[in-house]
Amino acid sequence: MYTEKVMDHFMNPRNVGEIDNASGVGQVGNAKCGDIMKIYLDVKDGIIEDVKFKTFGCGSAIASSSVATEMIKGKTLEEALKLTNRQVVSALDGLPAPKIHCSVLAEQAIKSAILDYAQKNGLQFDELKDFNPDEDHHDHGHDHE
Amino acid sequence: MNKRIYLDYAATTPVKEEVFQAMKPYFTEAFGNPSSVYSYGREGKQAIDTARKQVAKAIGSKTDEIFFTGGGSEADNWAIKGIAYANKNKGKHIITSNIEHHAVLHTCEYLEKEGFKVTYLEVDEYGQIRIEDLKKAITDETILITIMFANNEVGTIQHIKEIGEIAREHKIYFHTDAVQALGNVKIDVNELNIDLLSVSAHKVYGPKGVGALYVRKGIKLFSFIHGGAQERRRRAGTENVAGIVGFGKAAEMATENLEEHVSKIKKLRDKLIDGINERIKYVRLNGHPTDRLPGNVNFVFEFIEGESLLLSLDLIGVAGSSGSACTSGSLDPSHVLMALGLPHEIAHGSLRLTIGDFTTEEDIDYVLENLPKIVDRLRMMSPLYEEVLKGGQK
Amino acid sequence: MNKRIYLDYAATTPVKEEVFQAMKPYFTEAFGNPSSVYSYGREGKQAIDTARKQVAKAIGSKTDEIFFTGGGSEADNWAIKGIAYANKNKGKHIITSNIEHHAVLHTCEYLEKEGFKVTYLEVDEYGQIRIEDLKKAITDETILITIMFANNEVGTIQHIKEIGEIAREHKIYFHTDAVQALGNVKIDVNELNIDLLSVSAHKVYGPKGVGALYVRKGIKLFSFIHGGAQERRRRAGTENVAGIVGFGKAAEMATENLEEHVSKIKKLRDKLIDGINERIKYVRLNGHPTDRLPGNVNFVFEFIEGESLLLSLDLIGVAGSSGSACTSGSLDPSHVLMALGLPHEIAHGSLRLTIGDFTTEEDIDYVLENLPKIVDRLRMMSPLYEEVLKGGQK
Numbered sequence A: 001m002y003t004e005k006v007m008d009h010f011m012n013p014r015n016v017g018e019i020d021n022a023s024g025v026g027q028v029g030n031a032k033c034g035d036i037m038k039i040y041l042d043v044k045d046g047i048i049e050d051v052k053f054k055t056f057g058c059g060s061a062i063a064s065s066s067v068a069t070e071m072i073k074g075k076t077l078e079e080a081l082k083l084t085n086r087q088v089v090s091a092l093d094g095l096p097a098p099k100i101h102c103s104v105l106a107e108q109a110i111k112s113a114i115l116d117y118a119q120k121n122g123l124q125f126d127e128l129k130d131f132n133p134d135e136d137h138h139d140h141g142h143d144h145e
Numbered sequence B, C: 001m002n003k004r005i006y007l008d009y010a011a012t013t014p015v016k017e018e019v020f021q022a023m024k025p026y027f028t029e030a031f032g033n034p035s036s037v038y039s040y041g042r043e044g045k046q047a048i049d050t051a052r053k054q055v056a057k058a059i060g061s062k063t064d065e066i067f068f069t070g071g072g073s074e075a076d077n078w079a080i081k082g083i084a085y086a087n088k089n090k091g092k093h094i095i096t097s098n099i100e101h102h103a104v105l106h107t108c109e110y111l112e113k114e115g116f117k118v119t120y121l122e123v124d125e126y127g128q129i130r131i132e133d134l135k136k137a138i139t140d141e142t143i144l145i146t147i148m149f150a151n152n153e154v155g156t157i158q159h160i161k162e163i164g165e166i167a168r169e170h171k172i173y174f175h176t177d178a179v180q181a182l183g184n185v186k187i188d189v190n191e192l193n194i195d196l197l198s199v200s201a202h203k204v205y206g207p208k209g210v211g212a213l214y215v216r217k218g219i220k221l222f223s224f225i226h227g228g229a230q231e232r233r234r235r236a237g238t239e240n241v242a243g244i245v246g247f248g249k250a251a252e253m254a255t256e257n258l259e260e261h262v263s264k265i266k267k268l269r270d271k272l273i274d275g276i277n278e279r280i281k282y283v284r285l286n287g288h289p290t291d292r293l294p295g296n297v298n299f300v301f302e303f304i305e306g307e308s309l310l311l312s313l314d315l316i317g318v319a320g321s322s323g324s325a326c327t328s329g330s331l332d333p334s335h336v337l338m339a340l341g342l343p344h345e346i347a348h349g350s351l352r353l354t355i356g357d358f359t360t361e362e363d364i365d366y367v368l369e370n371l372p373k374i375v376d377r378l379r380m381m382s383p384l385y386e387e388v389l390k391g392g393q394k
Ligand SMILES: Cc1ncc(COP(=O)(O)O)c(C=O)c1O
Pocket: B236, B237, B238, B239, C010, C070, C071, C072, C073, C074, C076, C101, C103, C148, C150, C151, C152, C177, C179, C180, C200, C201, C202, C209, C210, C211
């Protein structure tokens, strides 16, 4: 049911771990729903020098975190903020319908970490104006009609 | 992937070779309609009679108390709706538990919409209903008690005999979903005071899409599938002759050496349970420690999520199942694990491995060797485990 | 008995070798539960998807409009009860005919007890409903029209397209029992304005105990079997994977060379009809002369009783069926023959011979050679015939 890309990122996740004294940390999801994603950023001069993640969740949640961190590493914060869950899905060559929300989680976790960084540094980003990290993202897609 | 280790016997079982051989003639050769009066069809009719005897024997009923259905779910639906509608003038109250299979639960929920009242008994931390609760729940309006014999997820076996006695005393019909129990627990409908009982072939090395409902003689229940006069006018539809023959053979094989089978499976189960307890920290066994299906192993692995565990096992060739919401695409984790009182986040991390007739010691060794590494790897990725490590200890 | 000539294809058909071969792997090897997420089960899931496509193609529907069931009877029950209960707030009136299969008739009768109103349209002498009657029967309360595509006993085919148009105009759901039509008549649910349609595998050289219901997208109907999330949450129960695979293959084979098949069968049918008409006096063909299933031959043989005819044929190796009460053990002669206006005593003397893919010219010759002798012998014993002989002529 998963693509080779998903399985690769699940088995060999990139950027797992923590960053001590990270410049921004974001956590979304909730253990009740079975998924938590935590992102650590190391930002220098507006550029994401390093990024790490930890995820409690299913195969696609882990793969989504892995591929998303890969996609923002070395990018500017503005670029990272443009990352959408759709891009995450296509980077994984697709996810099953009920698993799309795992990719949303990855997008949110990154935004949440950048928000943390912005707040610590007194910055404002247009992309984060309407962003609420505690919003209930959790709509496990149903495939029934 | 070299290994293929199947540890999901509670989900379904392969058709045994003997069973398949018994079924085979009824597809292309002895294909006549059993309702036909003459030569063609006669073989099919006789074969169904034999199968009916075999299934009856497996649960200690009379032959003509067995009615074949299209599976366990149909049997559950029929029993519950059939009794409910046939007795709605006597009362509209049904008692069940909150760990039933969805075939029972969703049927009860449907009946609630149709004006019936349903009590969903809670279970204790091991998954058993409290007999006191049952007694208290009974009213003058109660027409049916439906409590499953053994649970498919955590393997807990209920005190069926006591439940049956109470139902009998109060003249309430007692139905039990014995889909998981057949072939794993001795069933005698008379000794256990059971009035209606559902079974399914594909859990006992028979084909999928065949089941049976036992209905104690004299009990009136409404037809569920209306139409032709098959199954003595109680269940219409051309009989799945090959499937029924397979079920008969499978039921016979599953019950003829029951004790031997059970002790063999139990040994493997206990080896797996003990091995996991010894090798992995922060785990806990779900379900009852002893009133438990011989092949059921169900553990919570804290800090990790069930699907990722299942997926990792699949990659090394081991098939299991989990109560995680992420596996099924549904909203909530397993209603059974929640009913046992497990918090959401812990219910998410459960893994069910179920042992069957083709499981070997080596299979168990292989799992015990690899599972700790998988759990470790996943925990290292988990933000929840991070906190434990930092705190030094939980 | 040397000969074994099967002329009861409308009752059931043998599973074709290709169909059996397609099913085989899903018993002992690819046995996983299709609801499982991983390796085991995946093959089953894919196989079901393929079968769904095959069945959809056979009736011109979309793939996700097909739901597998435990047979044609279940499909009929589900369609009718499912629409009735989902729409009872809109109205409680159903229109059907008085020559439907019992799976439809008894379901309607059950709904009458539950407070629905049912109009049973009468048919003309050939077994067709009158479109005018249908129009007149429609009220503001009508929620469902259920008229069979082709009749199992006399083979009459209805004007399905017209019925569908009328239903569409009045925004009433139209269900048709196409169990006998599949593989014998071209079916296109869109062209024919059909909203729900029942089919069964064992009538098209597939296995017994598998069927399907087509439900046009967007139509809400109540679940019939409640439980697990199979069949996109609309029909619970572990899927009969092997059976479904067999149905898919059979549906494909039955429809891919439809015209060729139909003309081959028709030729044999007409040979048998003409032969009987030529050789035997006091007979009459039941059903429509042209709007008729390609394989259906149904004759009344006056002055004799159906069972004795059937029994005599059986003794020379020919399997047929009859509309006689004595055959089925029920009280009345076939409700279909009665509905065509046949008097009791005549309805009793009917014989149905149905032709299928394995029927040969020689089979027909054999019947034509022997049937006149049998009829003669039985008539010589009949007190009714005595009068005819005495009167010189009828
Ligand atoms: C017209 C018709 N409808 C329904 C059925 C019932 O189908 P099944 O025997 O698969 O339940 C049959 C055959 O038995 C039939 O001929």
